[in-house]
Amino acid sequence: MKEILTAGRYYRKKFGCNVYKVPISILGFTCPNIDGTVAKGGCTFCENESFSPNLTQKAPKKFYLNPNSIENPQLENQLLQLESQFKYTKKRLAKKFGAKKFIVYFQSFSNTYAPLETLKALYEKALSFDDVVGLSIGTRTDSITDEILDYLKELSSDKEIWVEYGIQSVYDQTLDAINRGHSVANMFEWIKKTKDRELKVCGHLIYGLPNETQEMMLDSVTASINLKIDSLKLHSMYITKNTIMANEYKLGKIKTISQELYIDTVVKTIKMLPKDIMIQRVCAGINDDSLLAPLWCRDKHSQMKQIKEVLKKEGLLY
Numbered sequence: 379m380k381e382i383l384t385a386g387r388y389y390r391k392k393f394g395c396n397v398y399k400v401p402i403s404i405l406g407f408t409c410p411n412i413d414g415t416v417a418k419g420g421c422t423f424c425e426n427e428s429f430s431p432n433l434t435q436k437a438p439k440k441f442y443l444n445p446n447s448i449e450n451p452q453l454e455n456q457l458l459q460l461e462s463q464f465k466y467t468k469k470r471l472a473k474k475f476g477a478k479k480f481i482v483y484f485q486s487f488s489n490t491y492a493p494l495e496t497l498k499a500l501y502e503k504a505l506s507f508d509d510v511v512g513l514s515i516g517t518r519t520d521s522i523t524d525e526i527l528d529y530l531k532e533l534s535s536d537k538e539i540w541v542e543y544g545i546q547s548v549y550d551q552t553l554d555a556i557n558r559g560h561s562v563a564n565m566f567e568w569i570k571k572t573k574d575r576e577l578k579v580c581g582h583l584i585y586g587l588p589n590e591t592q593e594m595m596l597d598s599v600t601a602s603i604n605l606k607i608d609s610l611k612l613h614s615m616y617i618t619k620n621t622i623m624a625n626e627y628k629l630g631k632i633k634t635i636s637q638e639l640y641i642d643t644v645v646k647t648i649k650m651l652p653k654d655i656m657i658q659r660v661c662a663g664i665n666d667d668s669l670l671a672p673l674w675c676r677d678k679h680s681q682m683k684q685i686k687e688v689l690k691k692e693g694l695l696y
């Protein structure tokens with residue numbers, strides 16, 4: 379049986395133990411697709427709280443950062459928030475799993491969409507916490523700069539630094555359909571610039587986006603491999619209530635992917651990947667009332683079980 383390079387195997391080999399990601403959500407961060415810089419309303423599937431279990435504090439009204447913000451009067455609060463979220467989750471993970479090492483995961487919104495001084499303060503604070511081996515920074519390819527990449531390159535000399543980009547699809551027609559607000563060309567340009575600095579890139583792909591065939595989904599995998607990304611995260615398109623996509627779905631304008639097609643696409647993806655590309659996630663489970671469709675996305679455990687079974691028949695151990 380051939381072992382797939384999962385995040386668990388990657389980190390155990392590199393650090394000698396499991397490394398746990400601690401998701402962080404910082405007040406005042408937004409994204410250019412929400413604040414009107416490139417588009418309004420955000421990606422059609424975006425209901426940000428669904429990605430941000432730690433988002434318990436709302437930003438004070440009208441306080442949102444962008445890269446041109448001259449002042450950041452909330453920096454002290456942001457640093458305190460970072461520390462309290464990290465400590466809380468670290469304690470929970472240590473108790474539940476005996477976790478000893480951590481990656482601070484800046485997850486919500488676009489975590490490079492702020493003045494560089496703010497980013498430096500937050501990232502360096504995160505790296506100063508005990509038992510933190512690195513950072514994972516979720517962002518968009520239109521929200522990064524050469525200056526930020528140069529700075530991350532410096533940090534990566536002795537820390538594990540990951541840049542997580544939402545790729546979603548390598549078809550412009552699909553990015554337009556989900557109101558992504560940037561082009562495939564922009565994505566290729568900035569992933570290449572990130573890789574040119576030898577930073578680690580994790581790409582997110584969504585299967586089942588409007589009007590995508592399996593061939594198109596797998597084209598996104600091929601393009602990601604050609605871009606030399608280091609890791610992939612996969613999940614199916616799922617629709618949560620209170621999103622633009624929910625309205626489109628209710629009006630019959632879009633359909634969701636079947637579980638069979640999703641699993642088949644995941645398995646085909648894994649078979650395509652070179653052995654050094656790490657897989658960080660192969661499904662998502664939305665086990666609460668926010669999920670509108672498809673309902674099979676509710677049960678992550680069942681999805682994992684089925685994916686593992688099919689992979690096993692292919693001689694692959696997840």
Ligand code: SF4
Nearest residue numbers: 409411420421424487
């Ligand atoms: S890039 Fe992320 S935060 Fe911004 S609109 Fe899309 S899903 Fe939401």
